[in-house]
Amino acid sequence: MSRLSILEFPDPRLRRVAKPVETVTDNERKLAADMLETMYDARGIGLAATQVNQGVRLVVMDLSEARNEPRFFINPEIISREGSQTCEEGCLSVPGIYAEVKRAEKVTVRALGLDGEPYELEADGLLAVCIQHEIDHLDGKVFVDYLSPLKRRMVEKRLRKQQRQDKAEPARA
Ligand code: ZN
Numbered sequence: 001m002s003r004l005s006i007l008e009f010p011d012p013r014l015r016r017v018a019k020p021v022e023t024v025t026d027n028e029r030k031l032a033a034d035m036l037e038t039m040y041d042a043r044g045i046g047l048a049a050t051q052v053n054q055g056v057r058l059v060v061m062d063l064s065e066a067r068n069e070p071r072f073f074i075n076p077e078i079i080s081r082e083g084s085q086t087c088e089e090g091c092l093s094v095p096g097i098y099a100e101v102k103r104a105e106k107v108t109v110r111a112l113g114l115d116g117e118p119y120e121l122e123a124d125g126l127l128a129v130c131i132q133h134e135i136d137h138l139d140g141k142v143f144v145d146y147l148s149p150l151k152r153r154m155v156e157k158r159l160r161k162q163q164r165q166d167k168a169e170p171a172r173a
Helices: 026-041 125-138 149-168
Strands: 046-048 058-061 071-082 085-089 099-103 106-112 118-124
Touching: 026 046, 026 058, 046 125, 058 125, 071 125, 085 125, 099 125, 106 125, 118 125
Parallel strands: none
Antiparallel strands: 046 058, 058 071, 071 106, 085 099, 106 118
């Protein structure tokens, strides 16, 4: 397995719409394993292929405390949504920024597993939020898109400053 680098907002590559996977092969399974390692390493709970610059509809997730319950979604599609909830979200592609986003409370998602078999999952709470957040990535959307223009400009400014500081830091051996 190998660790992949994560694109950071406002990278335009985060805006691309990912293509469906036609057949689940070892290539997708390898990508899923690498994405899972990348996500665990970055202490995230979800990661979409778009975030590692891969244009396919693949998402990995693990909401468990012990980090031993990985979930895989290939070509995920929300087939029903119900209610609404507001949750504070963060994103591996928008480091250090957290903001409240309103989303459906319950969703039913249909996807393929790593074995290529279709399955359906009913989710609520944080799992439902995470599914909606990651599918947004596959459609080229980032959670800060839901913020007011003013708030979004503040976020962009803060990130630019952060990125400049990262670059300015001397290399450490
Ligand atoms: Zn994200």
